[in-house]
Amino acid sequence: MKKRRFLSVLGLIGLTAALLISGCSSQSSTQQGDKVELYMGYSSDPPTKKKMEEIIAKFEQSHPHIKIKTMTAPYDDFYQKLTTQIAAGNAPDLWQSDGTKVFGYAQRGAILDITDYVTKEISKEELNGLEFNKDSDGKYWGVPQGIQVGALFYNKDLFDKAGVPYPTADWTWDDLKAASVKLTLDANGKNADDPAFDKKSVKQYGFAFFGSSRGAFNILKAYGGGVLDPTLTKSIINSPENKKAVEWMVDGMQRKLFPNPADLKAFQSNFKAFLSGAVAMQIDIYAATTSMNGAGLNYDVAPMPKGPDGKRFAPVIANSWVINKKAEEEKVKAAKEWITYWTTSDEAQKEWTAVGEAIPVKKSVANSEMFLNPATKPENKKVFLDTLEFAGTIDTNAVFTEWVKVFTDNLAELFMDKYGTDEFITKTDQGIQKVLDDFFKKQ
């Protein structure tokens, strides 16, 4: 009797455990009737989550055979969760990937090669940014979901106060520096041109840049230099063009026209320097308009300045829809239907444009009042679309975060006067090459 009771308790525990375990991986039950359940992931904040849910509801109405189940979280959490899900084999069939992360997942074998689908069914003429997800072998790994492109943001109030004309499309980086001199003020309101200018008490800076897409990378490119070669496996840091660009930056830091990493740290976050009106110009991407509008800043945008030889560069990040390499066939099919819907449907594009988070991928919508809406800042939104003509990717590859870390760490030391330009070039060249070899030589 006792034994039987013991066994039944044991059985109960086993049953509970089994239920728990199967509950954790229950999304393998795929079809309910003829409906395909598509598991989709995207990173979100409250407004983007709400909008995405609305778009999904509309999609399900017009595609009754597909039911979408979602996984979403704020940016950092989303990618941590996604990575563990991929490891456990229960990742979404389709997810929205930050443009800088596409190759990281693709070259580690987690994303499906969709070259066939893209070349056959996606129209290059109608879509912005398709080429930015093509790797050096010509393979496509994703289809743009929203485009981010960089421009020169400037604070109109600070320009007006200093009596400096606004940046124009003809500006070179030297023009930017000349304007910065007039826009950099110390505690007594004297600008950097004044002999009495006090470098130790700068209250307003001319121009701020930091990180990769908002930083030195763009200036190196405009000067004819760069970080990685076209195969994205070799460092090209050690070049006379780069040296010239780096010297240009260091000079600005030393004259206090540009805040160095320590100066920026004083604003708690690098972004707050410009947002709080203590910096007159900054490189940023379209997504920044949301927080700038929130801060009530009086600002506009101009194209990125030209280098000494007239070369121009702006960063572009194509956030993209990518498909899980392990997704089942019918889900891949459903995922493609979603991507086609997202990129071709005016309804979806207009809804997403309204969030104001990215430049629409569909050209007809991007060129319409929906996006170019003159009632919201920045007035000159067309700059973003024109910039797409000369914009390029920021050398995103499988080890992007790792080489960027070496690059930005070394830049910080250079800007803090820990070493000179030559040492920076040698050290960074070796450091980045080591990161690249570590990954690509192993393959």
Add this chain to the structure above:
Amino acid sequence: MLELSTKQQEKPAVKKRKWLDSEGRWGLLMVSPYLIHFLVFVVGTSVASLYFSFSDYDILNPPKWTGLDNYEKLFEDPLFYRSLWNTVYFTILYVPAKTFLALLLAVALNQKLKGLKFFRMVHFLPVISSWTVIAYVADAVFNQRIGFANAFLTKLGIAPQNWLIDEFWVIPVLVLIAIWKSVGYMMIIFLAGLQGISSDMYEAASIDGANAWQKFWRVTVPMISGTTFLVVILNTIYSFQNFEQIFVMTGGSTEAGSTGGANNASLVLMLFMFRQAFSFFKMGYASAIAWVLFLILLAITLIQFKLQKKWVHYD
């Protein structure tokens, strides 16, 4: 793992008493939630991470065995030594200062004072605050542009400092803030220790003509040496595992000069490990760091246990 547990189960079976009589079975059943948890989440994960540390593992693909590769790379990595030194330096400043301060506070708040509960509570308040809140409070003091610290220095005619980005200052300032945040917790442990000392001891000392200082050194300090030992061990472990503070206060992203401060001056082992695992897809390498960190901590703790014989008294 299964093998292990059956082995454990077989051992007592050699003994005369049937180990799985009804009482034994019920006992096993009752402890099974703990046992399962222990085997899956403690033993299982440790064994897995040990395996990963000997393999090339990017999380997305199955691990590939590479032998001692990760460890060889680790011992050649200048950033490993940099982060190890930062961690050790943090510990050297942190453990003695915090232990001493906690004891001092506990002694002060062990008196019969008016508003005693209030004072104890005030010191405990930072303990229960989140690091994000503490970071904002600390910023009010150490922000180089608007903080009190620099305002004060400027008044004295001394040049302002870049507290949290300067290579020289960053660790001492982080230690100071860490002590302020958590000293209250150790104070409570000391208070419990102090209240365990019988008042007879102090009376006896008074009769022998001991003054307050002598009573502190000859009675209080030896009598709570057991507590002090516990506090030292806890502080050491805490300081080696410090992550949240440094992540929050010197940034977690890849922005220039944020993670680990300028020249990686505040890059500690935990941050170094986190970055390898979750930013760079190098879980194998990160696991090797974790095991080295574990061995270092184990060694330090064993040394402390050995040394305790010389200074810790139990009644």
